[in-house]
Amino acid sequence: MNQSPLLDYTNQLHQLMQLIGVSSFKALSQKAGVSERQIKRLRRGEVMQMQVETVLKLSSTLKMPLKDFLAAFSASQFQFIESSNKSAVLEQEYQRLQKQLAEQKVTLQQEFQQKSLQTLESWLIQWPTAAYAAQQKPEAALAVKLLPLLRPVEQLLREWGVEAIASVGVELPFDPQQHQLIKGTAQPGDLVKVTHIGYRQGEKLLYRARAIPVSSQNKN
Template identity: 50%
Template sequence: MTNKDFSEKLQDLMQRVDISSFKALSCAAAVSAHQILQLRRGKLEQMRVDVLLKLSSVLQVSLSELVATFSRVDLVKEKVVTTQELLQEIADLKIEYQRSQLQQEQQRELLLQEFQQSSLQMLESLLLQWPTAAQKAQENPQLAAVKIVPLVQKPLERILQAWGIEAIAPVGAEIPYDPQLHQLMEGTAQPGEIVKVRYIGYLQGDKLLHRAKVSPVKKC
């Protein structure tokens, strides 16, 4: 396409700010004469943004107005189309983001329901039998606790096994003291000295969930 001559339009803007010549404009904006020539020939798309900013400042017009004034018609149309396509892409991305957020929320709800259902299945015997056992214990304080403990212990063991959680050591065990895994409840102990487990601790794979609480074993 033949380049348009925008010299007259540029001169109109120059007159508004009392700039008499293209050379004076070049000096006032601190841009080269070649850049002024580019603008006059309608080659604005080849010019640097910093040059356009300088010219818009000296001519006292906004950058968008300068671009609209000195852009070729086909370039303006192209920019309009590009802007419309960009806006449509943004709108599509927003819709996709909202859809993704909804799917994630639905997946979280589904996973939560599955987790609750699987946990309830492992706790089923406890849920069914514990209320009755607790009522009997209230009615008969002499009821041996050993008869009630399995109701809690077995479902708990099944859950821990399913989740890959292991006890550091059983209650009452005497083991070498490891400050990374054990927490002293009283006294002092050096790593490797024998301590007794008072409260159980747990590991899930390589991750420490709770340190076991221990006490030093009294030496004779």
């Protein structure tokens, strides 16, 4: 089945490719990081049905502002719209794409942070306890000197909005929502001592701080 001339943007695409020194659709596919199938869809005038990320990659590779890119490859969709309204339609689509891209970026960042924190879970919980123990022993001077090496990681956690729940060695009222007993029993408000710090990220609780009842410690 032959394509309608109104939906064939091959010539326009060839002209734009020549301006950036790309000689084939395969080369454009590789340069933009999209599949050749998406290039074919662009040639057929299906730009409005393509994923936002693909559209942005192609417009960037062809060195075209997004609004101009949409106008160049979707004119048939606006041929019955008065000229005065075309700009408004394109502006709305541009804003929609920008919003969708921003949402995708936030989602990807959150997924990356979540996977990273899961990978670091054991370290996040155990390292502060080991550091606290080293600081309590004068003979562990070398270990104490190594502590500043972890500051870049601590800075990264702050940038991600990850905050510690209490500090190792601190005594505070027991809160079952924030603290987890690793031995003994305690009622809310009873004094407990933190053995391993917990973490929260914004309003989200990542790990409760581990603690033991002060009364149980005194018995030992």
